[in-house]
Amino acid sequence: xxxxxxxxxxxxxxxxxxxxxxxxxxxxxxxxxxxxxxxxxxxxxxxxxxxxxxxxxxxxxxxxxxxxxxxxxxxxxxxxxxxxxxxxxxxxxxxxxxxxxxxxxxxxxxxxxxxxxxxxxxxxxxxxxxxxxxxxxxxxxxxxxxxxxxxxxxxxxxxxxxxxxxxxxxxxxxxxxxxxxxxxxxxxxxxxxxxxxxxxxxxxxxxxxxxxxxxxxxxxxxxxxxxxxxxxxxxxxxxxxxxxxxxxxxxxxxxxxxxxxxxxxxxxxxxxxxxxxxxxxxxxxxxxxxxxxxxxxxxxxxxxxxxxxxxxxxxxxxxxxxxxxxxxxxxxxxxxxxxxxxxxxxxxxxxxxxxxxxxxxxxxxxxxxxxxxxxxxxxxxxxxxxxxxxxxxxxxxxxxxxxxxxxxxxxxxxxxxxxxxxxxxxxxxxx
Amino acid sequence: xxxxxxxxxxxxxxxxxxxxxxxxxxxxxxxxxxxxxxxxxxxxxxxxxxxxxxxxxxxxxxxxxxxxxxxxxxxxxxxxxxxxxxxxxxxxxxxxxxxxxxxxxxxxxxxxxxxxxxxxxxxxxxxxxxxxxxxxxxxxxxxxxxxxxxxxxxxxxxxxxxxxxxxxxxxxxxxxxxxxxxxxxxxxxxxxxxxxxxxxxxxxxxxxxxxxxxxxxxxxxxxxxxxxxxxxxxxxxxxxxxxxxxxxxxxxxxxxxxxxxxxxxxxxxxxxxxxxxxxxxxxxxxxxxxxxxxxxxxxxxxxxxxxxxxxxxxxxxxxxxxxxxxxxxxxxxxxxxxxxxxxxxxxxxxxxxxxxxxxxxxxxx
Numbered sequence: 001x002x003x004x005x006x007x008x009x010x011x012x013x014x015x016x017x018x019x020x021x022x023x024x025x026x027x028x029x030x031x032x033x034x035x036x037x038x039x040x041x042x043x044x045x046x047x048x049x050x051x052x053x054x055x056x057x058x059x060x061x062x063x064x065x066x067x068x069x070x071x072x073x074x075x076x077x078x079x080x081x082x083x084x085x086x087x088x089x090x091x092x093x094x095x096x097x098x099x100x101x102x103x104x105x106x107x108x109x110x111x112x113x114x115x116x117x118x119x120x121x122x123x124x125x126x127x128x129x130x131x132x133x134x135x136x137x138x139x140x141x142x143x144x145x146x147x148x149x150x151x152x153x154x155x156x157x158x159x160x161x162x163x164x165x166x167x168x169x170x171x172x173x174x175x176x177x178x179x180x181x182x183x184x185x186x187x188x189x190x191x192x193x194x195x196x197x198x199x200x201x202x203x204x205x206x207x208x209x210x211x212x213x214x215x216x217x218x219x220x221x222x223x224x225x226x227x228x229x230x231x232x233x234x235x236x237x238x239x240x241x242x243x244x245x246x247x248x249x250x251x252x253x254x255x256x257x258x259x260x261x262x263x264x265x266x267x268x269x270x271x272x273x274x275x276x277x278x279x280x281x282x283x284x285x286x287x288x289x290x291x292x293x294x295x296x297x298x299x300x301x302x303x304x305x306x307x308x309x310x311x312x313x314x315x316x317x318x319x320x321x322x323x324x325x326x327x328x329x330x331x332x333x334x335x336x337x338x339x340x341x342x343x344x345x346x347x348x349x350x351x352x353x354x355x356x357x358x359x360x361x362x363x364x365x366x367x368x369x370x371x372x373x374x375x376x377x378x379x380x381x382x383x384x385x386x387x388x389x390x391x392x393x394x395x396x397x398x399x400x401x402x403x404x405x406x407x408x409x410x411x412x413x414x415x416x417x418x419x420x421x422x423x424x425x426x427x428x429x430x431x
Numbered sequence: 432x433x434x435x436x437x438x439x440x441x442x443x444x445x446x447x448x449x450x451x452x453x454x455x456x457x458x459x460x461x462x463x464x465x466x467x468x469x470x471x472x473x474x475x476x477x478x479x480x481x482x483x484x485x486x487x488x489x490x491x492x493x494x495x496x497x498x499x500x501x502x503x504x505x506x507x508x509x510x511x512x513x514x515x516x517x518x519x520x521x522x523x524x525x526x527x528x529x530x531x532x533x534x535x536x537x538x539x540x541x542x543x544x545x546x547x548x549x550x551x552x553x554x555x556x557x558x559x560x561x562x563x564x565x566x567x568x569x570x571x572x573x574x575x576x577x578x579x580x581x582x583x584x585x586x587x588x589x590x591x592x593x594x595x596x597x598x599x600x601x602x603x604x605x606x607x608x609x610x611x612x613x614x615x616x617x618x619x620x621x622x623x624x625x626x627x628x629x630x631x632x633x634x635x636x637x638x639x640x641x642x643x644x645x646x647x648x649x650x651x652x653x654x655x656x657x658x659x660x661x662x663x664x665x666x667x668x669x670x671x672x673x674x675x676x677x678x679x680x681x682x683x684x685x686x687x688x689x690x691x692x693x694x695x696x697x698x699x700x701x702x703x704x705x706x707x708x709x710x711x712x713x714x715x716x717x718x719x720x721x722x723x724x725x726x727x728x729x730x731x732x733x734x735x736x737x738x739x740x741x742x743x744x745x746x747x748x749x750x751x752x753x754x755x756x757x758x759x760x761x762x763x764x765x766x767x768x769x770x771x772x773x774x775x776x777x778x779x780x781x782x783x784x785x786x787x788x789x790x791x792x793x794x795x796x
Contacts, residue, residue: 048743055744083744175742207545208574213453213794242576302545306578306585340753342739 039355042068042109042138043118044129046080049143050120053173054080056345057118057141058088060352065091068098068112070105072121072225077101103404110136116355117141122228123236123371124148124400127155130364134159137166139355141348143173145244145371146364148236150395150431153372160364167358171351172367174248175343178350181324181336182249188334189253193326194314197253200294202246203307204238208300211274220413221406230276233399233411237278239265239381240374243298247286247377248370249310249321250294257369258286258294258376260388264425265381269301273418284377296377384425395431453794457568457607461770463561464610475499475527475765480668485608487548487557490539492531494763495668499527501697502623503630505689505728510632512723516686516730522697523619530616530624531760533589533659533670534678535601537580540590543604544572544579544597565607570792572597572749581755587658589676589758595711595733596784597749598679598759603777605761612767614776615759617702618682618730621714625727627667632726634665634672639722646674648725652718656756673725676758677713681776684710684732708781709734717756733757748779748787
């Protein structure tokens with residue numbers, strides 16, 4: 001039932017990771033290559049997003065079959081399977097023997113004769129699952145973020161290097177990269193439409209997300225797994241889990257990651273025992289190497305100004321990136337026009353096309369950098385300090401429990417009033 | 432594959448029974464009416480305009496009396512821009528009701544959508560009223576992942592991007608809060624009120640050039656909705672029936688529905704009750720539409736594309752990620768139906784919606 005995700009036993013270097021993939025895997029890969037062009041998928045993480053991702057994978061061109069499903073909870077597999085079958089009855093072949101439940105379920109699913117693994121569990125598990133999938137030489141679609149702490153980001157970067165050497169195709173769920181409106185807008189910015197960018201602003205200010213009430217019979221580990229959004233070892237806080245999209249867009253335009261950050265945040269409204277340990281607001285000022293700043297806000301408070309957007313201010317004009325609108329000095333303006341498309345589908349279409357054509361498709365590093373940018377912001381708001389990229393990435397603060405099991409100790413526990421310890425700026429160790 | 436599905440169902444239903452109820456049960460009986468000046472009428476002759484107040488919030492909105500009567504529904508064959516689903520024209524008889532002078536705004540919708548009424552109470556900024564015991568038992572939308580106004584504005588602007596089910600649950604919540612029976616208009620009621628006795632393409636005549644005085648549409652909206660009630664009203668005092676946001680009605684969209692009604696007698700309060708999730712009817716056209724979609728008789732059906740960018744499956748039963756042109760307005764019949772029929776106007780009426788609704792109601796996702 002339990003896995004020991006020991007950092008000590010982790011093989012350092014992509015060569016070691018390559019060596020870890022066994023001869024049997026190589027043989028399996030050959031068999032797969034020799035088979036007709038059916039791509040076989042394992043879904044690891046069967047929540048709403050995983051179900052959506054699986055349906056999108058099954059909607060790509062050419063034969064694709066879902067053959068295995070894994071989740072910590074049996075009921076998630078059942079509800080997910082019902083939805084996927086309803087969407088693609090002829091492309092699902094997941095008998096009881098290929099439905100795997102528990103913390104180790106990912107191994108059983110990935111070990112099967114599958115070509116592509118869809119990793120859509122809460123992000124805390126992503127480094128472990130991604131590393132294992134690469135070791136088994138599987139192509140991967142994984143949701144963002146790809147980690148919740150710096151050791152996890154390093155683990156993903158290491159596995160990404162191995163994946164590149166193995167010519168594996170890796171898609172990451174930063175779907176804005178596949179949205180024509182974003183692509184065209186950012187191409188204009190790279191062509192100098194607003195001159196040199198001096199300042200970015202980006203926001204994910206919304207009213208928050210779901211909670212699940214504690215049920216009788218749940219132990220603390222079950223409660224945290226069911227309410228994963230509110231626990232950092234699973235979610236990374238909403239600056240990591242959601243705001244990553246907007247931070248990633250600014251990095252994309254800048255063509256770089258920030259060198260340092262400072263910020264502030266806290267729990268102003270969402271303070272109840274049902275809200276775990278994450279903040280309800282963060283505001284971060286990032287600095288890139290050339291001095292360009294990025295001001296970022298994310299908030300989970302209902303009834304306030306809401307915005308999910310990115311903006312760039314340059315020497316020659318401004319751009320509402322998320323609205324695909326550019327206004328430059330001298331009266332030149334531009335606006336993207338086009339029918340709405342589904343970038344979530346396009347990201348799968350491109351990944352699967354690359355797999356079939358054996359063309360490069362490698363989004364893991366960009367995903368890891370975007371993830372680290374968001375983690376850097378959390379380190380800044382939790383600590384209240386200026387945090388540099390280098391010290392953040394080198395951090396050895398691991399958020400995961402020592403053991404993954406329902407009878408294991410979760411990394412945090414509520415006090416007698418049901419409240420969890422929360423980071424205190426100026427006091428807490430955040431990296 | 433069907434076998435897998437069937438096997439999974441008993442387990443799921445077992446889990447549902449064990450789950451903790453997240454919403455309280457409503458008390459027996461009906462929520463008593465909150466007294467509001469002018470809201471009561473012994474008969475049609477006494478109906479007057481009144482201002483509805485949502486207790487425990489600062490939200491208010493105007494209700495306008497719409498006389499009972501009959502009219503010719505649909506458009507003549509020679510109306511420019513006409514679609515075939517607008518015929519045959521047929522006579523419809525309707526009972527008196529009040530209709531919202533304006534589309535429902537975020538100021539009214541957000542207390543329901545974001546549970547702001549509960550928060551105000553929790554923060555000591557509002558007292559619980561008797562009606563809250565009923566209203567708190569109404570399921571609320573899940574938190575939206577992104578701002579559902581799509582940053583076009585909140586204060587004074589029309590609420591948008593809700594599913595027809597979410598709009599109907601709002602009318603239930605509103606009914607509980609006020610103790611008066613509110614619901615969506617039927618398609619026939621909507622067109623009757625829009626025409627306001629006129630037989631032309633628009634309630635102001637046939638010339639789309641005059642639209643700018645009455646409506647926010649593609650040519651004058653600058654790609655966004657506008658605050659409600661800023662253009663000229665129709666002859667019965669209703670604003671934005673043409674344009675601004677398209678408006679949900681109760682009916683399913685069937686192209687041939689008018690042809691199924693008896694030809695020799697007026698249809699009395701017809702409703703094409705939905706049995707599927709798509710298509711439902713929206714009326715009146717929107718800020719994003721050309722003039723022909725704003726005509727009094729123009730009908731439009733919803734489709735799955737209105738949720739295309741929702742990345743979760745099952746897709747939200749509350750939100751439309753790709754229909755920032757859809758809103759609604761409410762009506763209140765002078766003579767409400769008996770309470771045992773109210774559920775038909777308010778509750779999840781399609782199996783796929785009901786399934787998700789039940790899960791969420793019991794605290795699951």
